[in-house]
Amino acid sequence: MPVKVLIVEDNPVARSFLARVVRESFSDELKISEAADLREARQAIGWTAHGGSAVPDDPYKLILLDLELPDGNGMELLTELIGYPATRIVTTLYSDDEHLFPTLQCGADGYLLKEDRFEVLVEELQKIVRGQPPLSPAIARRLLSHFRSDASPDDVASGGSAFVSSRAPSAGRSAPLDHERLTPRESEVLTYLSKGFTIKEIANLMGIKWFTVNDHIKSIYKKLNVSSRAEAAVLASKQGLV
Structure with missing residues (x-):
C-alpha cells in the first residue's frame, strides 16, 4: 500500500x-x-x-x-x-x-x-x-x-x-516506567532502538513501513514519558525490558 x-x-x-x-x-x-x-x-x-x-x-x-x-x-x-x-x-x-x-x-x-x-x-x-x-x-x-x-x-x-516528539513530556517530569503499557510491536521497536538501529533498519527487520515504525516510536515516547531514544533506552534497560 x-x-x-x-x-x-x-x-x-x-x-x-x-x-x-x-x-x-x-x-x-x-x-x-x-x-x-x-x-x-x-x-x-x-x-x-x-x-x-x-x-x-x-x-x-x-x-x-x-x-x-x-x-x-x-x-x-x-x-x-x-x-x-x-x-x-x-x-x-x-x-x-x-x-x-x-x-x-x-x-x-x-x-x-x-x-x-x-x-x-x-x-x-x-x-x-x-x-x-x-x-x-x-x-x-x-x-x-x-x-x-x-x-x-x-x-x-x-x-x-x-x-x-513535540508533544513528549520532558525527562524532568518522567513518571515511573510501566512497560505493560507497551504493545508487543512497541516492545520490539524499543529493543531495536536500544541497540542503535535506525528507523529504516528497524522497518526492514520487522517487515513494515518506516512511517509505521515512526508511529510506534511516538507512542513509546508518550507511554514511557520520555522525549528521546536515549532516555527510552536507559529506562528500558533499568526495567529489564531490553
Whole structure:
C-alpha cells in the first residue's frame, strides 16, 4: 500500500516543488495529494479534532503544511491534528521566533524553509527515517541559540530531545516506567532502538513501513514519558525490558 502524503500549500509552483522534494526523499511507493487551503486539507484528511471522525484505515503519514493560507493560518490545522497519526512538517518562508516557537508548540514535528535549496530540503526530510526532526539549518541554529542554557549543543544538533516528539513530556517530569503499557510491536521497536538501529533498519527487520515504525516510536515516547531514544533506552534497560 502506498504511503499517503498531503501537501497543503496555496502556491501551485511551491506545491510542485515540494512534491519533487518528497519523491526524491523517500524510496517508498508514495501517493501524494495536494490542498490549496485549510478547507481542502480538512476535506482530504477527514479528521475533526474535537469529537469528530475516527482515524481512517489508511491515514496520511506525512503532511507538509504552509502557515499562511487563503482561509486561515496553518497552525489552526496543526492544533486540530494533535492525535492524528501523521508526521507534520511546516514548510514556510518565516524563520522568526514569532512563527517558529508557536508552530512547534502547536504540534509540528519539523520546520523547513521553502527558500532552502532542493538538496537541503531533501536531506532534511530524510532525517525522518533516522528518527530526527527535519529542521532547516537556519532553524536549527536559532533553536540552538535559544535553548543553549537549557540543553546541550549535542542535543539540539542531533535533533534534540525536545523536538523528536513535540508533544513528549520532558525527562524532568518522567513518571515511573510501566512497560505493560507497551504493545508487543512497541516492545520490539524499543529493543531495536536500544541497540542503535535506525528507523529504516528497524522497518526492514520487522517487515513494515518506516512511517509505521515512526508511529510506534511516538507512542513509546508518550507511554514511557520520555522525549528521546536515549532516555527510552536507559529506562528500558533499568526495567529489564531490553
